[in-house]
Amino acid sequence: MRGQGRGLQVYAALYLLFLYAPIILLPLFAFNSGTIIAFPLQGFTTGWFAQMWANATLRTALTNSLIIAVSASILATCLGIFAARASTRFEFPGKGGMMGFILLPMVLPEIIVAMSLLVVLLGMGVQLSILTVIVGHTLICMPYAIAILTTAFSSLDKSLEEAAYDLGETRWSAFRLITLPLVMPGIISSLLISFTISLDEFIIAFFLAGNQPTLPTYIFSQLRFPKQIPMIMALGTALVALSIVLLALGEYFRRRGNARMGGNPTGGFL
Amino acid sequence: MAKGLDAQARQGYALIAPPFLYALLILAAPLLTILTYSFLTDGYLEVVRDFTLANYVQVWTDPIVRTVMMRSLTVSALVTLVTVLLAFPVAYYVSFMVRPEKKATWLFLITIPFWTSYLIRVFLWKVILGYNGVINSSLTGLGIIDEPLTFILYNVNSIVITLAHAYAPFAILPIFVALEKIDRSLLEAGRDLGESRAMTFWRVTLPLAMPGVLAAVLIVFIPTIGDYVTPELIGGGKIPMIANLIQVQMLALDNRPLGSALAVTAMAIVALVSVVFLFINRRFLKVRL
Numbered sequence: 016m017r018g019q020g021r022g023l024q025v026y027a028a029l030y031l032l033f034l035y036a037p038i039i040l041l042p043l044f045a046f047n048s049g050t051i052i053a054f055p056l057q058g059f060t061t062g063w064f065a066q067m068w069a070n071a072t073l074r075t076a077l078t079n080s081l082i083i084a085v086s087a088s089i090l091a092t093c094l095g096i097f098a099a100r101a102s103t104r105f106e107f108p109g110k111g112g113m114m115g116f117i118l119l120p121m122v123l124p125e126i127i128v129a130m131s132l133l134v135v136l137l138g139m140g141v142q143l144s145i146l147t148v149i150v151g152h153t154l155i156c157m158p159y160a161i162a163i164l165t166t167a168f169s170s171l172d173k174s175l176e177e178a179a180y181d182l183g184e185t186r187w188s189a190f191r192l193i194t195l196p197l198v199m200p201g202i203i204s205s206l207l208i209s210f211t212i213s214l215d216e217f218i219i220a221f222f223l224a225g226n227q228p229t230l231p232t233y234i235f236s237q238l239r240f241p242k243q244i245p246m247i248m249a250l251g252t253a254l255v256a257l258s259i260v261l262l263a264l265g266e267y268f269r270r271r272g273n274a275r276m277g278g279n280p281t282g283g284f285l
Numbered sequence: 286m287a288k289g290l291d292a293q294a295r296q297g298y299a300l301i302a303p304p305f306l307y308a309l310l311i312l313a314a315p316l317l318t319i320l321t322y323s324f325l326t327d328g329y330l331e332v333v334r335d336f337t338l339a340n341y342v343q344v345w346t347d348p349i350v351r352t353v354m355m356r357s358l359t360v361s362a363l364v365t366l367v368t369v370l371l372a373f374p375v376a377y378y379v380s381f382m383v384r385p386e387k388k389a390t391w392l393f394l395i396t397i398p399f400w401t402s403y404l405i406r407v408f409l410w411k412v413i414l415g416y417n418g419v420i421n422s423s424l425t426g427l428g429i430i431d432e433p434l435t436f437i438l439y440n441v442n443s444i445v446i447t448l449a450h451a452y453a454p455f456a457i458l459p460i461f462v463a464l465e466k467i468d469r470s471l472l473e474a475g476r477d478l479g480e481s482r483a484m485t486f487w488r489v490t491l492p493l494a495m496p497g498v499l500a501a502v503l504i505v506f507i508p509t510i511g512d513y514v515t516p517e518l519i520g521g522g523k524i525p526m527i528a529n530l531i532q533v534q535m536l537a538l539d540n541r542p543l544g545s546a547l548a549v550t551a552m553a554i555v556a557l558v559s560v561v562f563l564f565i566n567r568r569f570l571k572v573r574l
Contacts, residue, residue: 023378034398034453037409040419054374094304105297113301117308122504123512124555126528127548130535131315134322134545146359154311157304169454211400218513234404238518251405258400266393 038255045252050245063249071144073250076233079145080214083229087152088160088209094153095205096198102161103168114161121158125218128155135224143225153220156209163269164210167201167241207265211258230254332541340546350530350547354554357527360441361509364448368505369498371379371449372456376497379457380464392461399454407518410447443519444526448509455508456501463497464490495569503559510555527551 045064049057067073102114120128132151141147171194179189195202217231224232234250237243323340326333343352379391398406413419424430467490475485513528522529528545534544563570 023374023382027375027378030371030453032396033450034395036413037406037450038401039400040409040412041405081434094307097300097302098304100298101300105293105300107294107297107301110301113305116313117301117304119308120312122507123312124508124528124551126511126513126531127316127552128312130531130544130548131319132311134314134535134541135318138318150311154308157307161304215400215402217404231402231404234402235514238404238408247405247408251402251413254405255401258402259397262393262397262400266389266487270389 020058037163041248041255042252044245045248047245050242063245064253066246067249067253070246072228073233076228077228079224079227080230083145083148083152083220084210084213086149087156087213088206090149090153090158091156091209092164092202092205093163094157096202098157098161099164099168103165103171104173118158118161120155121162125155125216129219129222132219136223143223143227145224145227145229147223147225148220148227148229151223152213152216155216155219159212160205160209163205164198164201167198167204171197200271204265204269207261207268211261211265215254215258302498319545319548322542323549327540327542337542338358339550340542341550343543344546344550353525353527356441356524357510357551358554358558360444360526361506363441363445364452365448365502365506366511367445368452368456368502369460372453373460373498374502376457376460376464380461391415392458395457397456399451403451404514404518407447407515410443410450411519414443414446431448440520441524444515444524447515447519448512451515452505452509455504459500459504460494460497463494463500466570467493492569494567499563499566499569502562507555507559510551 043056046059046061047056048060048062098114098117102110129151131166132147136143136147175193175197177192178206184192186236214233217235220229221232221235225259234247237247322332324336324338326335326337326339338480375395379388379395383391411418415421422429425432469494471489472485475489476482480488510526511528513532516522516524516526516529525533531544531547531551534540534547538544
């Protein structure tokens with residue numbers, strides 16, 4: 016038993032190394048004064064971060080991405096609350112099929128989603144802007160929001176709500192006073208995950224943003240220029256740090272939500 | 286009772302309506318549009334409303350399309366195989382060897398890299414695998430090899446490695462969930478009845494974990510077929526996959542009917558492969574405890 020466990024443990028550690036290899040390299044190159052992304056490293060510098068900070072296009076791209084990510088995460092979470100509530104609380108014919116269809120963007124290749132949406136928008140003569148990206152991002156964030164919110168709603172004790180009805184609360188006030196506070200950690204977690212997905216989404220932003228830059232499309236456009244790469248590495252480091260903070264917050268709220276409802280602490284984001 | 290069910294159903298429909306209508310409007314309508322476009326004729330700057338099968342004939346006879354389609358399928362199949370094979374032991378380790386209170390932390394660690402900038406991760410794999418990359422420069426630096434390894438340079442192998450990295454959590458999580466559901470007493474029973482550890486794994490654990498493995502296969506296979514970024518960045522646009530071809534037809538060449546026919550064909554092939562795969566493995570899906 017122990018021998019087998021040790022072998023697997025070593026393997027799991029190596030696998031984690033494989034998963035983290037790019038992320039470990041990122042800060043190395045971001046603080047490296049050499050202009051070429053290769054070993055051996057040169058000296059230490061924070062110059063790339065200064066260059067990043069002073070970049071006006073990057074700032075526009077960041078603003079756009081933040082607007083898109085905030086809007087899409089709120090919309091996806093609101094729609095997700097409806098779906099999660101419907102699927103955990105009510106039985107009705109065709110539920111499985113409808114839920115499956117709503118969750119479809121999770122497995123559908125993004126290029127198909129982006130291209131078909133683009134064709135329709137162009138056909139209707141809609142001006143491409145960050146608005147069209149918000150529409151697309153809401154669609155692809157919704158399944159993730161639903162997955163998280165379904166977990167939150169399903170661990171909810173139905174009798175708490177019924178007690179509220181018995182005590183004279185209306186359906187809406189019971190939802191607002193009892194259900195909503197109990198699933199709040201799930202909602203916050205869903206907002207954070209949707210925000211992170213939208214902030215990093217490239218394909219839909221690339222095709223639906225028109226000439227508006229977002230962070231990923233800006234990064235993509237700069238990767239062709241070797242001179243810009245160190246700055247992109249600095250940007251990547253900042254983004255990784257931000258993602259980790261957001262995810263740690265999301266995880267914290269998810270666990271707190273589970274603990275509050277006496278659920279088990281395992282289970283991931285998906 | 287029947288009336289109660291009706292009221293419940295009505296409430297359910299009312300609740301599910303907003304997200305369902307949104308998906309209908311933003312997903313189903315566009316998908317139907319490209320399905321329609323694929324049967325129409327391409328005119329200059331517009332789509333002519335003449336029914337035709339010419340787009341499909343072109344898609345199915347063009348040797349370039351066939352090469353790219355075969356490459357996409359091969360790459361996706363390889364990525365799926367590599368990802369699932371590499372992921373299974375990790376999922377097994379976390380489910381069976383890690384103490385319960387540490388499991389969430391392990392899953393958290395596994396998912397973190399997935400949430401960091403996809404583009405930058407792909408680019409960094411190019412840096413790791415490249416001609417003067419991390420692997421080649423350290424191996425030549427250590428004197429292990431004289432010439433840089435060429436089999437990982439800007440080719441299909443490097444695309445496979447990059448994608449296997451990108452989809453790792455998608456494979457680990459469903460397998461982990463399936464393993465977690467296995468009643469541990471079944472394994473003890475297998476052992477008590479005189480099976481060896483390996484045979485218990487082969488005859489009890491693996492069949493019970495198969496629904497998770499099947500989910501992992503599909504959840505990796507389907508999106509990788511449509512990956513646009515990796516061939517673009519790693520292959521430098523020289524080894525396109527089907528997504529790149531669709532994009533070129535739709536936008537650069539402005540032939541929307543042909544692009545639509547390509548997209549529909551790709552989706553049909555993916556759906557067919559998935560259905561056949563599930564059919565072959567249907568006996569595992571019947572396993573219920």
